[in-house]
Amino acid sequence: MLWFIGDTHLSEQLYVHRPLIKGDSYRALNGIIDKILVKNEKGSVIFCGDNFNSIRPSSTDVNEMIKAIFRLNQKGISVYGIQGNHDLSKMSWMDLCNVTHLHKQLIEIEGKKVYGLDYTPGARIFDELDYINREIECDILVLHQSFVHLNPFDSYSLEVDDIPGSVREAVVSGHVHIPDKRENSLRISIVSPGATHPRSISEPPGTFIQYNDKGFLHIGTPFSRPIQRYCISCKKTRDAAVGELEKLNHMKEKSPDEWPLVEIKYHVDCVGYLDKLNEYSDRCHLFTKAYSEFTHSLEDIQADISTSREEVLEKCTAKDTREYKFIIKLMKSDPVHIIEELDTTFKEEIKEIKNEARETETA
Numbered sequence: 001m002l003w004f005i006g007d008t009h010l011s012e013q014l015y016v017h018r019p020l021i022k023g024d025s026y027r028a029l030n031g032i033i034d035k036i037l038v039k040n041e042k043g044s045v046i047f048c049g050d051n052f053n054s055i056r057p058s059s060t061d062v063n064e065m066i067k068a069i070f071r072l073n074q075k076g077i078s079v080y081g082i083q084g085n086h087d088l089s090k091m092s093w094m095d096l097c098n099v100t101h102l103h104k105q106l107i108e109i110e111g112k113k114v115y116g117l118d119y120t121p122g123a124r125i126f127d128e129l130d131y132i133n134r135e136i137e138c139d140i141l142v143l144h145q146s147f148v149h150l151n152p153f154d155s156y157s158l159e160v161d162d163i164p165g166s167v168r169e170a171v172v173s174g175h176v177h178i179p180d181k182r183e184n185s186l187r188i189s190i191v192s193p194g195a196t197h198p199r200s201i202s203e204p205p206g207t208f209i210q211y212n213d214k215g216f217l218h219i220g221t222p223f224s225r226p227i228q229r230y231c232i233s234c235k236k237t238r239d240a241a242v243g244e245l246e247k248l249n250h251m252k253e254k255s256p257d258e259w260p261l262v263e264i265k266y267h268v269d270c271v272g273y274l275d276k277l278n279e280y281s282d283r284c285h286l287f288t289k290a291y292s293e294f295t296h297s298l299e300d301i302q303a304d305i306s307t308s309r310e311e312v313l314e315k316c317t318a319k320d321t322r323e324y325k326f327i328i329k330l331m332k333s334d335p336v337h338i339i340e341e342l343d344t345t346f347k348e349e350i351k352e353i354k355n356e357a358r359e360t361e362t363a
Helices: 024-038 059-074 093-097 124-135 235-246 249-253 268-280 298-306 309-316 322-332 335-362
Strands: 002-005 044-048 078-082 106-109 112-116 138-144 167-174 180-183 189-192 207-212 215-220 227-232 261-267 285-291
Touching: 002 024, 024 059, 044 138, 044 167, 059 078, 059 093, 078 106, 078 112, 078 138, 189 215, 227 235, 235 268, 261 268, 268 285, 309 322
Parallel strands: 002 044, 044 078, 112 138, 138 167, 167 189, 227 261, 261 285
Antiparallel strands: 002 207, 106 112, 180 189, 207 215
């Protein structure tokens, strides 16, 4: 059995402006370890990067990871890992925790040839994938990178068909905190474990992955704060949200560590209804966010991204204008070279104007 754990982001407090929300990353990791151990099955665990939330984790963060790894090792479960963008350093902090660093290593794990790659910024990731395609044959490739279907806003997000043909079964990639699984044109599985717990109110609950030859299974993190979401557009929807918050009355006697996260999106015209909702901050962690009818959907945003620069420019200026032709030239050529040419032309024109002025004065 193989278990993949992504984006634990170990840190005592991730919500900087919410001091009552703390320890979630520790409890999430320990809950996952509990769930793995209770199965009493042989296997290995692979951490998929951003194991710590910082390149300089606290002693408490490292100690929590050491204790978790020790519990796994005590049951004969080996642990491997790569680094993400948050904890990337020359010497992996996971080395201190008795974790085998998978970066640029081809290791047989539970009968599978596994190759790992730390987070690789910019266009360098394509060079690394090209090398893997030429030199490495593996069953599973472990990455910490963005994919277009999960994060269309990253200039260097990978397409599912960027996966090297030398990978036979699957790519498991941390980084984007969304649990997901799909296949590319070669029937290779592209899997995102998701994060072990939400790092913001907008993220889904925590998950990790269990894998055997039958496939990948996303499992909910045993400890993951409940998340409740409400949308207020009128008094009726406000009253409905209040009714649900009333049901949390028993949480007033609980520790804030057990309180759920409650997201309330309200129409900008309903801001006056928020005073009533603030009364419930003694039983849950409240997050409010305004919206309007002009808020763009994700589909609209993705459509805008796919719009060509020429189409955008046509909305700003007519195609037969000097401005349009000049901007198109800038986009399709070397801007530095064009600007240098403009600068030279400008200087020559200034020189001609000065010469004409001198000739006028002498005349």
